[in-house]
Amino acid sequence: MKTRIYLDNAATTKTSQEVVDAMIPYFTENYGNPSSIYELGARSKEAITDAREQIAQVIGAKTEEIYFTAGGTEADNWALKAAYEAYKGKGNHIITTSIEHHAVLHTCQYLEKQGAEVTYLKVDENGLIDLDELEKAIRPDTILISVMFANNEIGTIEPVKEIGLIAKEHGILFHTDAVQAFGQVPIHVDEMNIDMLSASGHKVNGPKGIGFLYIRKGVKIRSFVHGGAQERKRRAGTENVPAIVGLGAAAKRAAQTMEARAAKETELRDYMIGRVLEEIPYVKLNGDPVKRLPNNMNFSFRFIEGESLLIMLDMKGIAGSSGSACTSGSLDPSHVLLAIGLPHEIAHGSLRLTLGEDITKEDLDYTLDQIKEIVNKLRALSPLYEDFVKKQGK
C-alpha cells in the first residue's frame, strides 16, 4: 500500500520544497567549480560561504569552524579517527557510550584495533549516562569523550552541557554526534563546551549525502580526505555545491521553525504515548519520558516481533521502524534496547515512530487504531502470549 502516514523521520525526511528550490540553480545555472577564478566559480564559492554561515548561526559557531562532509557518518569517522591520530601522543583512551550510532561504535572498534582503549559508558533504563561514571572513567591518558546529543532509536537527550563542562575541566576533547538533535533542539557549541559536532542534512528536510563536522578553532585534528585545498585543506574534493546550499537552507529553515515545531510535536508525541500506554496492554515506552526528542516515540509490545508489526503497518500505509533483529540484518536486536536493559524478546517487539512536520492528530489516531488491531492479531499468533495467558490463568 502507498505510504500515507510517514512516521520514520528519524530515518530520513522529505526534502522541503524550499530547500529543493534553493538547490536547483546550483545544478542548472551556477554550476561552476568553487575553486575556479572566474565569476561562475565565485558564485559557487559564495553560495558555500553563505551555507556555512547559515549553519554556524544555528549552533553558535564561527563560520570557519564548519566543515562539510558527505553526511553524519563521515563526520563521526573523521572526528574520532583524526582526533585519535592527532592526540595519541598524549594518550590513547577514548570514552563513549554503549548506545552510540554504529558510525561511532564501529569507528571506536576500528580504533581499538589501532591501539586505542575505549570505555563504553553504560546507560540507565531511560538511556541516560551517569555523569559520575563519566568522571570516574576519565584517566590521565583520556584524549576524547564522544557522547551523542540525542539517541536515534529511543530519542533520549543526553546531558550534553554537563558533559561538556566535565570535558573542559579535564582538558579533554568533547565530540557529540548530533545527527538526530541538530535542528530539533537548541544547540550552542560555546555554552555547551562542544569541541566537535557531527550533523546531517537529510534528517532536517535537507538533501541526503551531505553533512558537516563542526571543529572548534584550535582543535588540531587534520585532514580526513587528502587532495585539494577545499575546506581549509581539511577535507579535499570539489564541494557538492547544490547539497551544501540545500543543507544551509534546511538548517536555516529548521532553526526558524524549531520552537513552534517542537511545541507541536511534543504535544502530539505525548498525546500518542499516553494513548498507547493507556489503551494497549503489555506495552512499554522506551527512552526518557521527558528528556526526549520532540518527534520520537519508541514502544515495546510484549509477545510480538517488530518486523511483523512493521509489515502489517506498511500494508495500512504507515511507515515506522523497529529494533528487531529481522530489521537489523543480524540475529541480535538493537544494541540500544539491550543497553537500556530490555530482555531480547521484548527488544524484538519494538516500534519506533518519529514525527515529521506534516503529521496530524488524525494521522496518529488512525495509526493507533491500526497498531491495536495488529498487536491483537500478532498476539493471537504468538506462543509467548499463549504461555503468558496460561500462566496467568493458573
Added chain:
Amino acid sequence: MYSEKVMDHFQNPRNVGEIENASGVGTVGNAKCGDIMRIYLDIDDNQIIRDCKFKTFGCGAAVATSSMATELVKGKTIQEALQVTNKAVMEALDGLPPVKVHCSLLAEEAIHAALWDYAEKHGIKIEGLSKPKSDIHEGEEEEEEDY
C-alpha cells in the same frame, strides 16, 4: 522483499491455534534471536496427521513458513511429513530472501520436534527421525568481522 505467497501466508496464516490433548507438540527457536515456533499435531492410529496447528513469534517469513509447513503435513503420514524439508517449504512459498532461510529451517525443526514428542509419548521409534535441536541458532557463526 517477500514473494506474494509469503505475503499471503503472513497476512492470512493457515492453521493458527492450539490442539487440546495433541498427539505431539514441538517448540523450537528462541526469543533471543526473535523467533519461536510451536507446532501441534493430531495423529490418528494409522499414523496419519489428521490436524496440525501452529503459533509463531517472529518475522513475516517465520509466520509464513510455519503456516506453509502445517499445510504441507496435514493429511500426510508420519513418513511423508518427515520428507517436508525446509527446501520444500521454501519452494512452496516461491522462495525466501537469503537472510530468512533460517525461518524455513525452523519450520522443519518444529515439525520434527512435534513428531519426536509424539514418538516419545507413545513409546515408538520413527524411522529417520533424530532428536531435534531445540534451537536452530546453536552453533551459528557470529557476524563476520569486517575490519
